[in-house]
Amino acid sequence: MKKSTWYRDLLVMLAALCVAGVAVVWVQRITGRIDGVAMLIFMLAVFVTSMYTDGYLWGVLASLASVLAVNFAFFTPYFAFNFTLPENLFSGLVMLAVSIMTSTLTTRVKKQEQLRMETEREKMRANLLRAVSHDLRTPLTSIYGACSTVTENYDSLGKEQALKLLREACEDAQWLNRMVENLLSVTRFDGEQVAVKKTPTVLEELLDTVLVKFKKRCPDVPVQLELPEDFVMIPMDSMLIQQVLMNLLENAVLHAEGMTTLTLRVFTLGSRAVFEVKDDGCGIPKERLRTLFSGTGGPDPNAPADSGKHGMGIGLSVCAAIIKAHGGEIDAESRPGEGTTIRFWLETEKIELEDAEDEQ
Known part of the structure; x- marks a missing residue:
């Protein structure tokens, strides 16, 4: 995993969890109760984390962190861990299942999108090769024809006719040189960034x-x-x-x-x-x-x-x-x-x- 991707995914998880914590506190101040609400809000945070991060790691970490946060701050006894309650264990399993299922779904979608982009890229390369073949064949044939005519009929050709054929060959050679420059530019700018x-x-x-x-x-x-x-x-x-x-x-x-x-x-x-x-x-x-x-x-x-x-x-x-x-x-x-x-x-x-x- 690239460092930049790892850093981005970490920020996504932390942001989702922080927003969930603030939302739970806000709901508690308005309604005066948080029974059942805290777990639902943090489950949404787990879903968002799994949706917008790569792989399974961050969704699993978000589910574990959510279980600990809800158990510690929003379930009685407050500000103390208590894993004897069956609802805590059940909530943790549900969050873990949500994170794994969401991560699996998003991973498949990303792979399909990547395959689609690769298919389009291969199609573009094939079209480019066909265009190159078409654009290079004619001037190459012209150059070969002019040069072979001059070499095989040098004695019978007039000076002006020979110079005309060689001049046309030079023009096609110059065009081919510009085509090579263009192709080098294509390879230079083939990346996304x-x-x-x-x-x-x-x-x-x-x-x-x-x-x-x-x-x-x-x-x-x-x-x-x-x-x-x-x-x-x-x-x-x-x-x-x-x-x-x-x-x-x-x-x-x-x-x-x-x-x-x-x-x-x-x-x-x-x-x-x-x-x-x-x-x-x-x-x-x-x-x-x-x-x-x-x-x-x-x-x-x-x-x-x-x-x-x-x-x-x-x-x-x-x-x-x-x-x-x-x-x-x-x-x-x-x-x-x-x-x-x-x-x-x-x-x-x-x-x-x-x-x-x-x-x-």
């Missing part, structure tokens, strides 16, 4: 870095940038947030068929910085939005644009994991034929500029 190392980052510097990288990968796709007028500082792991923005921008290029405008907009809303990547392309069907960030939807052969070549589930599941690890949220809005907006927010760091000027 994930902590990222945040450092204050200036918004303009972050976006400049992202746009420079995006320009190298997609030189023919202009990005409209909209920024807040105020100076914004955001605690984050800048490398991971750059990966999120790159994934969102590249997904728009790959999948937004008919896109003419790609916009990266950032604005502040209270203590949050809201990021939006918006396109005016073909949009996403409503049924796909539900699993857009889970990575469980798998490749869709009927998806628009280049999704037959490169799926979109892996990168977006990485984005969702990174944003969640930063304490933020991500969602998407889309209508077929009208474009898609993917939005996430991060907490900002308040900068008191006026105070700084006064100090100077």
